[in-house]
Amino acid sequence: MAALPDLEDWIANSNTALNISLVSPTPSGLQLTSTFNPSFTYPIFGEDEKIFGYKDLKINLRYRANDMRPHVQTSYSSKFTPIGETEPMDVMGMLKEDAQLPDIAFGKAADFESNSQKLGDDWQPPGKLHASFEGTDGTYEIWRGTLADPAIKQLNNRVQLLVPLLIEGGSFIGQTPDSDSSETEMPDADRWTLFLLYRKQPSASDPEKSSFVFVGYSTVYRFFYFQPPPTPPGSPKANHEWELPQGDMDLAQLPCRTRLSQFLILPPFQGSGHGSRLYKSIFEHYHKHAQTHEFTVENPNEAFDELRDACDLKFLRTVPEFAALRLNPDVTVGKTGLIPQLIKGGDDLEAIRAKTKIAPRQFARVLEMHIMSQLPDSVRPRIDPDEKVPPKTTADEHLERLWQLLVKQRLYRHNRDLLAQIELSDRIQKLGETLSGVELEYARLLAAHGSGSAGTATAKRKLDDDAESTSSKRTRVDE
Numbered sequence: 001m002a003a004l005p006d007l008e009d010w011i012a013n014s015n016t017a018l019n020i021s022l023v024s025p026t027p028s029g030l031q032l033t034s035t036f037n038p039s040f041t042y043p044i045f046g047e048d049e050k051i052f053g054y055k056d057l058k059i060n061l062r063y064r065a066n067d068m069r070p071h072v073q074t075s076y077s078s079k080f081t082p083i084g085e086t087e088p089m090d091v092m093g094m095l096k097e098d099a100q101l102p103d104i105a106f107g108k109a110a111d112f113e114s115n116s117q118k119l120g121d122d123w124q125p126p127g128k129l130h131a132s133f134e135g136t137d138g139t140y141e142i143w144r145g146t147l148a149d150p151a152i153k154q155l156n157n158r159v160q161l162l163v164p165l166l167i168e169g170g171s172f173i174g175q176t177p178d179s180d181s182s183e184t185e186m187p188d189a190d191r192w193t194l195f196l197l198y199r200k201q202p203s204a205s206d207p208e209k210s211s212f213v214f215v216g217y218s219t220v221y222r223f224f225y226f227q228p229p230p231t232p233p234g235s236p237k238a239n240h241e242w243e244l245p246q247g248d249m250d251l252a253q254l255p256c257r258t259r260l261s262q263f264l265i266l267p268p269f270q271g272s273g274h275g276s277r278l279y280k281s282i283f284e285h286y287h288k289h290a291q292t293h294e295f296t297v298e299n300p301n302e303a304f305d306e307l308r309d310a311c312d313l314k315f316l317r318t319v320p321e322f323a324a325l326r327l328n329p330d331v332t333v334g335k336t337g338l339i340p341q342l343i344k345g346g347d348d349l350e351a352i353r354a355k356t357k358i359a360p361r362q363f364a365r366v367l368e369m370h371i372m373s374q375l376p377d378s379v380r381p382r383i384d385p386d387e388k389v390p391p392k393t394t395a396d397e398h399l400e401r402l403w404q405l406l407v408k409q410r411l412y413r414h415n416r417d418l419l420a421q422i423e424l425s426d427r428i429q430k431l432g433e434t435l436s437g438v439e440l441e442y443a444r445l446l447a448a449h450g451s452g453s454a455g456t457a458t459a460k461r462k463l464d465d466d467a468e469s470t471s472s473k474r475t476r477v478d479e
Helices: 091-097 109-119 150-159 162-166 274-287 302-316 346-356 360-372 394-414 424-448
Strands: 011-013 018-026 029-036 050-052 058-064 070-075 128-135 138-146 192-202 210-224 256-265 292-297
Touching: 018 109, 018 162, 018 210, 029 109, 058 109, 070 091, 070 109, 128 192, 128 274, 138 150, 138 274, 150 192, 150 210, 162 256, 192 274, 210 274, 256 274, 274 292, 274 302, 302 360, 302 424, 346 360, 360 394, 360 424, 394 424
Parallel strands: 018 058, 256 292
Antiparallel strands: 011 050, 018 029, 058 070, 128 138, 138 192, 192 210, 210 256
């Protein structure tokens, strides 16, 4: 009787087995531009991120670097022979069903390569040129368009898989998984705007032409923004006359809340400031957009939170009214009673926030960072607790308490329902723990971006100090 095979020998790590690459056409054939592995493959292969049934399994997902046409193929040295109900996983079937790659990705490799050679450099990104900037390795361009544009929709279908592979919890939007069709089928397609970031460089075959390499992209959605009626309401017209608008109404002219939904820079291009430039370009566009009343971010992870915080802080410090905000050292806070306004000019905070179009919770957090950076050296939170600091004065300690109260006010409001369920002593302790986490987080960010003491650390929030969207990051209580 033959011995049963060791099943462990037939298991591969799906994050390692899947290799993603960008290839560009050259006169001698396709040239590898960059390659990387995914961070997450559980949306396709399950929570364990394991693939059973193969030895030396390799899944090669190639993207044409300009228009991101995909092609996938697999290879292996051995395939497990089924024993009863134990059989190899259907890798290609799972890629078709769960990865939602367009059908064109499963064509012949020769067709992909010959088509790429024919396309060559006779191509430019879809949409219209939005902005450009110079990098150390060439010119970078940001192109903008909506999903109502068939070419934009086609490219979006091709790159959507990268979102769950590189962003934990990332999901598809505007996807047509069963084809590479560019037909528009979404009723709200014109509300989705894509910002596409490309590196532009001279063509390898003709220096007079340019070739494009996809670097990253972001998707933005516009929601209707309900404006509360004035208080007191305006006087009604005579005889209560009111008429519906005549003719077709341009919905694009309605007030909106603009939400950044997806944001991705491919791993080979990370760490060079491209993400900050893309975010800044998008934010500035909607800050000038008359119909946008508020700019929000959906479900940000911690890495994007840091990028956003740094960009928003830098922007707000260019606003004179914000830059002038300071703690009011003349404020006296008693042990009981209401807390007075802690910031000089604090009565104008909502007007400043509305002017900058930053969402309330984000505005409050960035304001806290700005105020913390102004604290005296003796009391300003630092990453290194052993760093030598000047002695505290009574005035310094007073400013420190005012800043802590400023943060605790926001934390309490944001976590009121949670805190109401625990005893007062536990409530005070939980707020104190969360404040310590916030201090470390702000200190790390300010140090990293040139506005505080140096050092590195990872700070975590103890309460749900999370985003303004209803689908914000996972609720945090015990971290």
